[in-house]
Amino acid sequence: RAxxxxxxxxxxxxxxxxxxxxxxxxxxxWIEETTQFIQIVAASGKDRAGIFRYARSPYTDAGLRDGLKFVARIVAGPSAEQGLLIAREHYERLGGYRPDARRSEARLLRRLGRSSRTMLRSRIMVA
Incomplete structure (x- = not known):
């Protein structure tokens, strides 16, 4: 995948x-929000990445796994399932997704750190 x-x-x-x-x-x-996010970040000159707000599909039954994922997001931060919106230059400075690394998506999110991540208002549902 990486x-x-x-x-x-x-x-x-x-x-x-x-x-x-x-x-x-x-x-x-989501289109309007991401457009605004890109414009604000570009104008600020600061490196920021956007993460979509996780939402469980209303058509699936909640289970123990959903509860564990919720706790993990609180403790460890967002998961790769929540998507990522990032400037190419910022992505490249962080080293991007390394094809040979295990859990490359999680590594990139950790390299972003809390200070350069923005939780977007738009929600993402993953089937």
Whole structure:
């Protein structure tokens, strides 16, 4: 998976990258919010990345696994399932997704740190 993400980032032409897991569904209004986020970050000159707010699908039954994921997000921060919106330059300075590393997505989120992550209002549901 990390190799595919790294290859996709390398081929993308945009100055901003957005990574989503297959089956992810974003709230309506996510386009406007991400546009505003990109404009604000670009104007500030500070490195920031956006993470979508996790929302469990209303069509699935809540189970123990959902509870454990909730606790993990509180303790460890967001998961890779929540998607990532990041400027290409920032992504590259952090080293991007390393194709040969285990848990490359989690490593990138840790390298971002809390201070350069913004939790977006738009929710993401992963099937």
């Amino acid at each position: 190799a595919a993400l790294a290859a996709g980032a390398k081929q993308a032409r945009s100055p901003w990258l957005m990574f989503l897991h297959p089956g992810a569904v974003l709230d309506t209004g």
